Amino acid sequence: MLPRPIPKEPAPWAFPTPQERALDNGARLLVYPVPGQHVISTRVVIPAPLSSEPRDREGVATLVSRTMDEGTEQRTGEEMAELLERNGVGLAAAATEGGIVMEVDATRPQLSTGLELLTECLSQPVFDQGEVRRHQRQRLADIEQALARPASRAALEWIATKYAPAARASRPSGGGAETVAAITRDDLAAFHRDHVGPRGATVVVAGDIDVDEATADVARTLGSWGAESGSAATEPADNPTAADAARIVFVDRPGSVQTEIYLGASGPSRRVPGGWAPYPALAYLLGGSPSSRIDALLREEKGYTYGMRATFRPRLRGGEVLVSGSVRGDVTAESLDLLLGVLDGAAADGFTAEEVKAAVDFVGKTAPARYATADVIADEAAHLAFDGLGTSFVTDYLEGLRSLDPQRLQRDWAAVAHDWTVVLVGDADAAAEQVRALGRGDVTVVS
CATH class of the missing domain: 3.30.830.10 (Metalloenzyme, LuxS/M16 peptidase-like)
Structure with missing residues (x-):
C-alpha cells in the first residue's frame, strides 16, 4: 500500500x-x-x-x-x-x-x-x-x-x-x-x-x-493625449472628524420589520506604521465569514441576522473600520448590545492562536485566486495608484501575514475599536428607547 x-x-x-x-x-x-x-x-x-x-x-x-x-x-x-x-x-x-x-x-x-x-x-x-x-x-x-x-x-x-x-x-x-x-x-x-x-x-x-x-x-x-490638457496632480484634502461623532443616530422607518446597523470608527490608511497585514486578518476574524465572531453569535447562535460583515476601508488620508448588516427589528437593541460586546471583547481579550492561523491561511492562501484575472490585477493597480503605491504593496502585506500573532492582532484592534459612530435605520418608535436604555451613548432620532 x-x-x-x-x-x-x-x-x-x-x-x-x-x-x-x-x-x-x-x-x-x-x-x-x-x-x-x-x-x-x-x-x-x-x-x-x-x-x-x-x-x-x-x-x-x-x-x-x-x-x-x-x-x-x-x-x-x-x-x-x-x-x-x-x-x-x-x-x-x-x-x-x-x-x-x-x-x-x-x-x-x-x-x-x-x-x-x-x-x-x-x-x-x-x-x-x-x-x-x-x-x-x-x-x-x-x-x-x-x-x-x-x-x-x-x-x-x-x-x-x-x-x-x-x-x-x-x-x-x-x-x-x-x-x-x-x-x-x-x-x-x-x-x-x-x-x-x-x-x-x-x-x-x-x-x-x-x-x-x-x-x-x-x-x-x-x-x-495632449499634454496641454489639465493636470491631474491635485492633492486630496483632509477629512476631519466631527466633534460629536461618537454617538448613535436612529433613522426612523415606521413599520420596518428589520433594522439596518451601520457602525464604524477611524481606521488606518494603507501607509499605517507596521504594515497593512493585520487588518485583512482582523476583518476576517470579526466579520469575514459565517464562522467569524459576529456571525457565530448573531447569526448561528441567535438567529437575529442573515449575516453581518466587518471591513477596513483605507482612504487617501486615514481610513475607517466598518461593521454593517441587518437584524430583526424586534431585537434591535439586543443585537446592537451583543455586537458592541463582540467588538469590545476582542479588544479586551484578544484572539486565540487557532483563530489567527485560520485568518492568516484564508487571507494568504486565497490571494492567488483573488488576483488570477487581468481585470482584477488592473483594478488593484489602479486603486493603489491613487494612493501613490505600487502593487508590491500587496506582496508586502501578504508576506507580513506570516509574522502575525495574537498579541499583535489584539493590540492593533484595540487601537481602533473605540469611539464608535452608530447608525440604525428602522422603526424608532419600537426600538429607540430600548437602545437608549443600553447606556452606550447619546441617541438621536431623525426622520
Missing part, C-alpha cells in the same frame, strides 16, 4: 511585477504580462480627487466620468456605442475619492481600436447638452433610490455623522440632490479642462500581451 501523501505548505505568492515606461505626455505606463488572459484590461487613472470639485457643484466629477463617452468631436454617442459593440470592446468610467478611472477591456486584436476610442473620449468629449441632462436626471434618481434603501441610507447618515460638515467625506461621492441639480454642461467642460489630463496620470495594461507591443500601442494612442 502506498503511503498517504502529506500536504506541504504552499510557496509564498507574489503579485505580478509590472514593467514601467514613461509616456511623452507625462503619463506613466504599467504593463502586467499575464499569460492566458486573452482579454486585455486597460485602466487610465486620473488623480483628480473629489475635494477638487466646487462645493456648490459636487457630483460634477461623476457626471464627467459618465458623459465622456457620450459623444466626441469625431462621432456622436450613438456612433460611439455602435463602434464599441461592433468590436466587442467594453468601455466604462467612474469617479472615486481619488479621481477618475476610465477602463477598456478588449481582446488582443481589438485592443488598438479600444485604445483609440478611449483616447478620443479622454481628449475630445463634447458634453452634449442632451446627454448631460439625461445623466443628470439619472444621478438624481440614484440619489432618491439611495435614500429609499436602508443599507445606503445608513451609509449616508454615517458619513454625515462621522465627519465634520466641512469634510468632503461627509457628503455623497456623487454629489447631493441640490448640487447635482445645479450642474451645467459648462461645469463639466470646465472640470474636464482643469483636471482631466495626462500629467500625473497612470495607464495600466494587464493581460496576455508583450510589453513592447503594449508600449507601442499605448504610445501611439494614449501617448497622443
Whole structure:
C-alpha cells in the first residue's frame, strides 16, 4: 500500500511585477504580462480627487466620468456605442475619492481600436447638452433610490455623522440632490479642462500581451493625449472628524420589520506604521465569514441576522473600520448590545492562536485566486495608484501575514475599536428607547 501523501505548505505568492515606461505626455505606463488572459484590461487613472470639485457643484466629477463617452468631436454617442459593440470592446468610467478611472477591456486584436476610442473620449468629449441632462436626471434618481434603501441610507447618515460638515467625506461621492441639480454642461467642460489630463496620470495594461507591443500601442494612442490638457496632480484634502461623532443616530422607518446597523470608527490608511497585514486578518476574524465572531453569535447562535460583515476601508488620508448588516427589528437593541460586546471583547481579550492561523491561511492562501484575472490585477493597480503605491504593496502585506500573532492582532484592534459612530435605520418608535436604555451613548432620532 502506498503511503498517504502529506500536504506541504504552499510557496509564498507574489503579485505580478509590472514593467514601467514613461509616456511623452507625462503619463506613466504599467504593463502586467499575464499569460492566458486573452482579454486585455486597460485602466487610465486620473488623480483628480473629489475635494477638487466646487462645493456648490459636487457630483460634477461623476457626471464627467459618465458623459465622456457620450459623444466626441469625431462621432456622436450613438456612433460611439455602435463602434464599441461592433468590436466587442467594453468601455466604462467612474469617479472615486481619488479621481477618475476610465477602463477598456478588449481582446488582443481589438485592443488598438479600444485604445483609440478611449483616447478620443479622454481628449475630445463634447458634453452634449442632451446627454448631460439625461445623466443628470439619472444621478438624481440614484440619489432618491439611495435614500429609499436602508443599507445606503445608513451609509449616508454615517458619513454625515462621522465627519465634520466641512469634510468632503461627509457628503455623497456623487454629489447631493441640490448640487447635482445645479450642474451645467459648462461645469463639466470646465472640470474636464482643469483636471482631466495626462500629467500625473497612470495607464495600466494587464493581460496576455508583450510589453513592447503594449508600449507601442499605448504610445501611439494614449501617448497622443495632449499634454496641454489639465493636470491631474491635485492633492486630496483632509477629512476631519466631527466633534460629536461618537454617538448613535436612529433613522426612523415606521413599520420596518428589520433594522439596518451601520457602525464604524477611524481606521488606518494603507501607509499605517507596521504594515497593512493585520487588518485583512482582523476583518476576517470579526466579520469575514459565517464562522467569524459576529456571525457565530448573531447569526448561528441567535438567529437575529442573515449575516453581518466587518471591513477596513483605507482612504487617501486615514481610513475607517466598518461593521454593517441587518437584524430583526424586534431585537434591535439586543443585537446592537451583543455586537458592541463582540467588538469590545476582542479588544479586551484578544484572539486565540487557532483563530489567527485560520485568518492568516484564508487571507494568504486565497490571494492567488483573488488576483488570477487581468481585470482584477488592473483594478488593484489602479486603486493603489491613487494612493501613490505600487502593487508590491500587496506582496508586502501578504508576506507580513506570516509574522502575525495574537498579541499583535489584539493590540492593533484595540487601537481602533473605540469611539464608535452608530447608525440604525428602522422603526424608532419600537426600538429607540430600548437602545437608549443600553447606556452606550447619546441617541438621536431623525426622520
